[in-house]
Amino acid sequence: MKAPPARAPARERTRMERAAVFDVDGTLVDTNHLHVVTWWEALRQAGHRVPMHAVHRAIGLGSTDLVAHLLGEDRDQDEDAELSAAHKALYGQYFDRLPPLRDAGPLLERLHGDGWTVVLATSASGAELSALRRALDADEAITATASADDVEQGKPAPEPVQHALELVGVPAERAVFVGDTVWDMRAGRRAGVRCVGVLCGGIPRADLEAAGAQAIYADPADLLASLEDSPLA
Structure with missing residues (x-):
């Protein structure tokens, strides 16, 4: 039997792996x-x-x-x-x-298939978080979740994004954070990650840009369709 390929050392894996961190409410689920x-x-x-x-x-x-x-x-x-x-x-x-936003699940699945480590960073917890994940129906693509129960300070503090990255062992320079509010963008910027905004939460483009968004898309479907030219390429 052919031996499985050797796994790279932990330090090398950290350099190679990339994390796509997602807010949930308003970003992936229309809530x-x-x-x-x-x-x-x-x-x-x-x-x-x-x-x-x-x-x-x-x-x-x-x-x-x-x-x-x-x-x-x-x-x-x-x-x-x-x-x-x-x-x-x-x-x-x-x-x-709870209604998922268009192509939210397929977006996570595509990123997972492309080698991204998908992590959720949300202020939801408990039964609410479970309901959101059921709505997404993409559990196989999600490696970890940082919830409100895991941090002392929520967004716009950087702690939710930092904790999400700690869960999967990926440094900030290898991560992108996708969210829909100025609180998301400020948290991502303070955590040192690239920030992508979506407009489906109802916050104006100019506000997201001022808060730190480096790229903005209409919704998950738009981001999925534009993936090859996005910070998640």
């Missing part, structure tokens, strides 16, 4: 506006009048940071957990029908 409506309703039920456009701009932050961004640092912080729980309950009603 941003569901989050807007359910956060708006959770805030409304607690007596807070926050316009939906302001909620939309905050999507992508972790729960505590989102509430602080919308209500200010002088808010009653004892209410944060109740607001987060209300949002989770409202958003959980959609877990069985």
